[in-house]
Amino acid sequence: MTEMAECSDIRDRVYSFVIGECDIDTAAAIRNHIRGCPACAEELKRMRAVVRLTGKLEKINPSRDLCREVLAQARPPLFWLKVTGAAAAAAVLVVVFLYALVGLPGSVPAPEGEEMAESVEKPEEVEIAGNRQTAPERPLERKKRSAPAPDSEREALAQKESGDAEREASPRKEPVRKEDGSGKSLVDLPAPESEGPEKAAVKKPVPGPEKEKPAVIARVGSAVGEFKVKRKGGSDWLEGKALLSIMPGDTVETNALGKVRVDLDGGDYIYMNTNSRINFAAGDEGILVSVGRGEVYCEKESTEGELTVQTGFGEVRSAQGRFDVKMFGANQCLLQVLSGEVKCRESEKGHKGKHGELTRTWLRRGKRCDRGTRLRTKEGFRWAVKLQPERGDEAGKQAGKPGKQGKPGKHDPGVPPGAVPKPGDPRGPKPGDGVPGGKMGPGPSPMPPPPGGGGPGPGNGHGPGGKQGGKR
Amino acid sequence: MTELPGDNYLMGKVKSGDTAAFEELFRKYQHGVLNFFHKLCFSRTTAEDLTQEAFLRLWRARQGYRPDAGKFSTYLFQIAKNCWINYTHRRKRRAGAGKAAAAGYTEAISDTDPAGQAEGAELQRKLQEAISSLPDDLRIPFVLSRYEDLRYEEIGRVLSISPRTVERRVGDAAKLLAKRLIGK
Numbered sequence: 001m002t003e004m005a006e007c008s009d010i011r012d013r014v015y016s017f018v019i020g021e022c023d024i025d026t027a028a029a030i031r032n033h034i035r036g037c038p039a040c041a042e043e044l045k046r047m048r049a050v051v052r053l054t055g056k057l058e059k060i061n062p063s064r065d066l067c068r069e070v071l072a073q074a075r076p077p078l079f080w081l082k083v084t085g086a087a088a089a090a091a092v093l094v095v096v097f098l099y100a101l102v103g104l105p106g107s108v109p110a111p112e113g114e115e116m117a118e119s120v121e122k123p124e125e126v127e128i129a130g131n132r133q134t135a136p137e138r139p140l141e142r143k144k145r146s147a148p149a150p151d152s153e154r155e156a157l158a159q160k161e162s163g164d165a166e167r168e169a170s171p172r173k174e175p176v177r178k179e180d181g182s183g184k185s186l187v188d189l190p191a192p193e194s195e196g197p198e199k200a201a202v203k204k205p206v207p208g209p210e211k212e213k214p215a216v217i218a219r220v221g222s223a224v225g226e227f228k229v230k231r232k233g234g235s236d237w238l239e240g241k242a243l244l245s246i247m248p249g250d251t252v253e254t255n256a257l258g259k260v261r262v263d264l265d266g267g268d269y270i271y272m273n274t275n276s277r278i279n280f281a282a283g284d285e286g287i288l289v290s291v292g293r294g295e296v297y298c299e300k301e302s303t304e305g306e307l308t309v310q311t312g313f314g315e316v317r318s319a320q321g322r323f324d325v326k327m328f329g330a331n332q333c334l335l336q337v338l339s340g341e342v343k344c345r346e347s348e349k350g351h352k353g354k355h356g357e358l359t360r361t362w363l364r365r366g367k368r369c370d371r372g373t374r375l376r377t378k379e380g381f382r383w384a385v386k387l388q389p390e391r392g393d394e395a396g397k398q399a400g401k402p403g404k405q406g407k408p409g410k411h412d413p414g415v416p417p418g419a420v421p422k423p424g425d426p427r428g429p430k431p432g433d434g435v436p437g438g439k440m441g442p443g444p445s446p447m448p449p450p451p452g453g454g455g456p457g458p459g460n461g462h463g464p465g466g467k468q469g470g471k472r
Numbered sequence: 473m474t475e476l477p478g479d480n481y482l483m484g485k486v487k488s489g490d491t492a493a494f495e496e497l498f499r500k501y502q503h504g505v506l507n508f509f510h511k512l513c514f515s516r517t518t519a520e521d522l523t524q525e526a527f528l529r530l531w532r533a534r535q536g537y538r539p540d541a542g543k544f545s546t547y548l549f550q551i552a553k554n555c556w557i558n559y560t561h562r563r564k565r566r567a568g569a570g571k572a573a574a575a576g577y578t579e580a581i582s583d584t585d586p587a588g589q590a591e592g593a594e595l596q597r598k599l600q601e602a603i604s605s606l607p608d609d610l611r612i613p614f615v616l617s618r619y620e621d622l623r624y625e626e627i628g629r630v631l632s633i634s635p636r637t638v639e640r641r642v643g644d645a646a647k648l649l650a651k652r653l654i655g656k
Contacts, residue, residue, distance in 0.1 A: 013643065015642060035536070050650045053599065053649075053653050056592065057600070057619075060519070061506075062506050062523065066520050066523060069529045222492050224481070231547075
C-alpha cells in the first residue's frame with residue numbers, strides 16, 4: 001500500500017496501525033504520511049488515546065461457581081449412578097439377608113489375604129490405651145477427576161521414593177499405637193490406604209523422633225501424554241499418573257508428547273508444556289518452582305501466598321497473576337505476563353556462566369518496556385519480555401513496544417518478524433528489553449493460552465510477540 | 473515444539489465424551505469468553521450466564537466440531553457470538569430495544585465490581601457507556617480485537633466477514649469511541 005496518500009485512507013487505518021495490525025508496507029506508508037500531515041498526526045494521537053483509555057476497562061475473573069456449574073451440566077447424567085446405586089443397595093440387602101440366614105459371623109469366608117483387606121475402604125478400628133477409636137473416614141477428594149489414579153498407586157509411588165524404609169518393609173499400614181502419659185490421644189491414627197500424604201501434613205505433630213511425613217504441596221491434576229516424576233533424593237524416575245501427589249523436592253518432567261497440569265492448593269495451577277522439567281519446593285511464602293527446561297504457564301489466582309518460578313536467569317514471583325515462563329535452551333528465557341502482577345529478580349550467578357537478566361522492578365501490564373523500568377502496556381494487550389544473556393554495552397538501550405499477542409512485530413525491520421534472535425545476533429533484544437518481537441520458536445504452545453488467543457506458543461505466530469508491533 | 477495435544481486434541485477427546493478434556497478447555501478459555509461477554513453487556517451475572525451457555529453449547533455441539541475448519545478459539549468465539557445475538561434478540565422481544573438498553577446500562581452500573589467503583593469509577597462508567605453505545609456490528613469486532621487479541625483474520629472467521637471489513641468496523645468503532653471519550 002505504498003500509494004496510500006489520501007488522508008481518509010490513512011485515517012481508516014490509523015487504528016490498525018496503532019494496534020499493530022498493519023503490514024510493514026502500510027505501516028511505513030502511514031508513518032511517512034503522518035510526518036507531513038498534522039491532521040492525520042492528530043488522528044494518530046486520538047487513536048492512541050482510545051487504545052490507552054479502553055485498556056483501562058477492568059477485566060473480571062470467573063467465579064468458582066461458574067466452573068462448577070458448567071462442568072456439572074456437562075457431566076453425564078446421574079441416572080446411571082442412581083440405577084447402579086439401587087442395584088448395589090439391593091445386593092447389600094441380599095448379602096445381609098444371607099448373612100443373617102447363615103447366622104455365624106465366622107462362617108463367611110474372609111477376603112483373601114491382606115491385599116484384600118487393604119482394599120476395603122472402611123474406618124479402621126484402633127485400640128489406644130484401652131479405648132477403641134475409629135479412624136476417620138477417608139476424606140473426599142478435593143477435586144473430582146474423571147480418571148483418578150487409585151489411591152494405593154499414588155501412595156505406592158509416594159512411598160517408593162520417599163526413602164521411608166519402614167513403610168517399604170511393610171506396605172500395609174498397621175495401626176500405630178501411641179500414647180502419652182496421660183492417656184490422651186496424641187495418636188497419629190493410621191492413615192487408611194486412601195488417605196493422602198497431605199493429611200499427614202495437617203495432623204498434630206506427634207512428639208518424639210518419628211519421621212515426619214513429607215507434605216503434599218501439589219497434585220497432578222491432569223495430564224496428556226507421558227510424564228515422569230522423580231522423588232526427592234531418589235534417582236529413579238517414576239511413571240507419572242493423574243492425581244499423583246507432589247512433595248517438596250520432587251521433579252516432574254514431560255516428554256515430547258506430555259503435558260501436565262499441576263493443581264496447587266487454593267485453586268492455582270501450573271501447566272507444564274512438552275519437554276519441560278520443573279522442580280517443586282515449598283518456601284516461606286508459597287510454592288517455589290524451578291524450571292530446568294521447557295515452559296510453564298502459571299495461574300496464580302488465589303490470594304494466599306506467592307508463587308515463585310525460578311530459572312537460571314532469575315526468578316519471577318507473583319501473588320496474583322497469570323504468566324508464562326519459557327526457557328529457550330541456556331541462552332534465553334521469555335516471560336509473558338497475561339494478567340495480574342509479577343515481580344522479577346535477576347539471577348546473581350547467571351545461567352551457565354552467562355549473565356542473564358530480568359527486569360528488576362515490579363512488572364505490570366503497562367506501556368514501557370525499557371530495561372530496569374516499570375513495564376506497562378496498554379491495558380488488555382499482552383506483552384512479553386525476552387530475556388537474553390548480557391551481550392555488550394547495548395543491553396537495555398533499546399526499549400521496546402509491547403506487543404499484542406498473536407502477531408510478530410511487523411513494524412520493526414531490525415528484528416525479523418517471528419525470529420527468535422540468536423545469541424550472536426546483534427539485532428536481537430537485549431537483556432531487559434521488553435520487546436516481544438515475534439514468534440517464540442517453532443510450534444504452538446500447548447500451554448493454556450491466554451483467553452481467546454493461541455497461547456504463548458512458540459512458532460505459531462501467537463507468541464507474545466507482537467500484534468502491537470516490535471520495538472519502536 | 474510441534475502442535476501436539478492442543479485444543480484440537482482436547483476437542484477430539486471431548487467429542488468422545490471426555491469431561492476432563494472439556495474441563496481443560498473450559499479452564500483455558502473461560503476468562504476470554506467471560507470477558508468477551510462482559511465487554512458487551514457489562515454485567516457479571518449476564519456474562520457468566522452467557523459464558524455458561526456458550527460452553528454448554530460447545531459441549532452439546534461437540535460432535536460438529538471440525539478441526540480442519542480453523543482454530544478452536546475461533547470456533548468457540550463463533551458460539552459465543554451466537555449466544556450473544558440470541559441473548560439480544562431475547563431481550564428485544566421481552567422489553568423492546570430502548571428499554572433493554574436502558575436496563576442493561578442500569579444493570580451494568582449496579583453490577584460493577586467494587587474495585588472499579590472505588591477507583592476510577594467515573595472512567596469505568598464512561599468507558600462502559602461509550603462501548604455500550606456502539607452498535608453490535610462494530611462492538612463485537614472491536615471487543616474481539618481489543619480485548620481478546622484476535623487477529624482480523626480470526627475475527628473475520630468468527631463473524632463471517634472479510635478481514636478488510638473487520639478492519640473497517642474496528643476502525644469505525646475506534647473513531648466513535650474517540651468522539652465519545654475524547655471529544656471532537
